[in-house]
Amino acid sequence: MVGCRISRRRIGGSFIWSYRVPQKRPKSRRFRFSRLPRGPWKAPSARTLFTRPAASPQRTLLHRVYLVAGLCVLAFSVLYLDRDGLRDANREVLGIIDLMYFTMVTVATVGYGDIVPVTARARLIDAFFIVPIRIVIWFVFLGTAYQFVIQRVIEEFRMKRLQKQLHDHIVVCGYGLSGSVAVRELLESGFAPDAIIVIDPQQAVLEAATGLGVAGLLGDPAREDLLQQAQVRKAKAVIISVTDDATAILLTLTVRSIAPDTKIVVRIQEQTYQRQLRQAGANVIVSSTKIGGLLLADAVESDYIVPFINDLLSTRGRVTLLERLAEPHEVGCWSNAVPCAVVVGLVRDGNVLSFYEDPPCLIQAGDVLMVIQSARAE
Numbered sequence: 001m002v003g004c005r006i007s008r009r010r011i012g013g014s015f016i017w018s019y020r021v022p023q024k025r026p027k028s029r030r031f032r033f034s035r036l037p038r039g040p041w042k043a044p045s046a047r048t049l050f051t052r053p054a055a056s057p058q059r060t061l062l063h064r065v066y067l068v069a070g071l072c073v074l075a076f077s078v079l080y081l082d083r084d085g086l087r088d089a090n091r092e093v094l095g096i097i098d099l100m101y102f103t104m105v106t107v108a109t110v111g112y113g114d115i116v117p118v119t120a121r122a123r124l125i126d127a128f129f130i131v132p133i134r135i136v137i138w139f140v141f142l143g144t145a146y147q148f149v150i151q152r153v154i155e156e157f158r159m160k161r162l163q164k165q166l167h168d169h170i171v172v173c174g175y176g177l178s179g180s181v182a183v184r185e186l187l188e189s190g191f192a193p194d195a196i197i198v199i200d201p202q203q204a205v206l207e208a209a210t211g212l213g214v215a216g217l218l219g220d221p222a223r224e225d226l227l228q229q230a231q232v233r234k235a236k237a238v239i240i241s242v243t244d245d246a247t248a249i250l251l252t253l254t255v256r257s258i259a260p261d262t263k264i265v266v267r268i269q270e271q272t273y274q275r276q277l278r279q280a281g282a283n284v285i286v287s288s289t290k291i292g293g294l295l296l297a298d299a300v301e302s303d304y305i306v307p308f309i310n311d312l313l314s315t316r317g318r319v320t321l322l323e324r325l326a327e328p329h330e331v332g333c334w335s336n337a338v339p340c341a342v343v344v345g346l347v348r349d350g351n352v353l354s355f356y357e358d359p360p361c362l363i364q365a366g367d368v369l370m371v372i373q374s375a376r377a378e
Contacts, residue, residue, distance in 0.1 A: 057148060064140050071133050076103040078129060085122025088115045107134050162194075162215060166231040169195040171238045173221035173251055175205045178267050178288060179241035183214060188315040197230045222251045227258055237263040240282075245273045249280050256281030312372065319374055326367045336360040338371065345370035 079086065079099055086094050086102065094102065094115065102115045106126070117123045170186060172179050175198045186196060193213030199221040200206050206216035219226045221242065232238055238255050240248050245268045255264055265284045266277055277285050299306045311317030321344075335343045336355065346353040346361070347368035353361065363369070 061144065061148070064144055068137050068140055071137055072103060072107060075107060075130055075133050076100060078125060079103055082122050082125055085117055085119035085125075086115055087118045106130055107137055109134060109138075165194070166197070167234050168236040169197060169231070169234070171227075171230045171232055171235050172196065172198045173200075173238065173240045173255075174242040175200040175209045175216075176241060176243060179239070180209070182239055182241060183209065183212065185315060187212060187214075199226055199230060222247065222254055224254055224258065227255060232262055233259040235259065235262050237265055240264065240266045245270055249273060249276050252277055252280040252282050319372055321370070321372055323368060323370050326363050326365065326369050328365075330363050330369070331365050333363050334360045335363055335369075338363070338369075341369075341371040341373040343369055343371050 076099060079102065080096075083094050083099060086099075088094060088098065098115065105112060105115075107130070117126050170191065172183055175183070179198070179200075183196060183198065187193060194215065196214040197217065198206065198209040198214055199217045199219065200209070201218070201220050203218060206218055210216045217226050217230060221227070221240075232255055238259070240251050240255070242248050242251060248266050248268055252264055252266055255262065263283045264281060265286065266282045267286045267288055268274070268277065269287070269289045271287055271290060274285050274287075295306050295309065308319070311319050312321040314320075330338055333339075335346055335353075337360075344355055346363070347370070348364065348366075
C-alpha cells in the first residue's frame with residue numbers, strides 16, 4: 001500500500017513484521033473574527049460624559065489668570081530671543097521694558113505701530129506664534145466674561161420673566177422614574193410645558209427634563225430659596241417624587257411653611273410614613289410600592305384588570321377616570337343614569353357618596369363627580 005509505514009519487532013526468537021496506514025491530518029482552519037453588523041449611524045448627544053463637578057468660581061478664575069499670565073510670559077520670552085528682528089521708530093534695538101510694552105500691546109491687539117518686526121523670522125514668529133496666543137487669550141477673556149457676568153445677567157432676566165408668568169403651575173421636586181412619568185402624563189393631559197417646573201440636583205436629569213420643554217432649576221429641592229424661585233406659593237400643586245421618604249417629609253414641611261394653601265402630592269415607598277406626612281401637610285399620598293403590589297396580586301387571577309386600570313389612569317387610555325364638576329345637563333339626573341359616563345363617586349359638601357355604599361341620588365349643581373368615561377367621548 002502506498003504510504004504505509006513498515007516496522008519490525010523481535011519477540012523471543014522470531015521477528016514480527018507490521019505496517020500502519022497513516023491517517024490524514026485535518027486541515028488547519030484559520031481563526032477569523034466575525035464582522036459585527038453595522039447599525040444605522042446616530043448623531044452623538046450633546047453631552048454624554050459627566051465626571052467630577054465643576055470647580056468653584058474663585059478657583060476657575062484663578063486658573064484662567066495663571067493661564068493668561070503664562071501665555072504672556074511665553075510670548076515675551078520668544079520676542080526677547082528674537083529681539084534683533086524688532087525695531088522702533090528710531091531704528092534702535094529694544095530693551096526689556098520696550099519688549100514688555102510690545103508684548104502687551106501685541107497680545108491686546110492694540111498695535112500702535114511704533115515697534116514693528118523688520119526681519120522675515122520676526123514676522124513669521126508674529127504670524128504663527130504670537131497670533132495663536134492672542135486668540136487663546138481673547139477666548140479666555142470672552143469665556144470668563146460670559147460665564148461670570150453675561151450668563152448671570154441673562155439667567156436673572158429669564159428668571160424674573162419666568163416668575164412673572166408663573167401662576168397655577170406645577171412644581172415637580174425630583175425627576176426620577178416616577179417624576180418623569182408624572183411630567184409626561186401632565187403634558188399629555190393638556191398642561192403647557194411652560195407651566196411645569198422641575199427641581200433636581202442632577203444636571204443630566206434636568207437636561208432630559210428640559211428636552212420636553214419644561215423649565216428646570218438645578219439644586220436640592222429641599223432648599224427654601226429654590227422653592228421661592230419656583231413660586232410654590234402661587235403654584236397649583238407641588239409633586240414630591242424624591243427617592244428617600246425622610247427627605248420627602250422634610251420637603252413637605254418646607255413647602256407647607258412657604259405655601260400654606262398649595263396642594264402637595266407626595267410619593268412614598270413605605271406605608272409607615274403616612275402619618276408623618278399627614279402631619280407635615282401633605283394633601284395626597286401615593287404609595288408606589290403598595291399600588292404596584294396590589295396590581296401584581298390582581299394580575300395573578302385576572303388578565304384584564306391591570307390593563308383596564310392602566311387605561312383609567314393614563315391619558316392615552318381608551319377610558320379615563322375624571323374628577324369634575326357636574327355639568328348643567330347632568331343636574332337633576334340620577335347618579336346611576338348619567339349618559340355616556342359611569343358615576344363611581346359623588347362629593348357633596350365634603351362628603352363622598354360612592355355607588356357601592358350609598359343609593360343613587362339626584363345630582364345637584366356644585367356636586368363633584370368621579371366618572372369613568374370614554375377618552376373619545378369629546
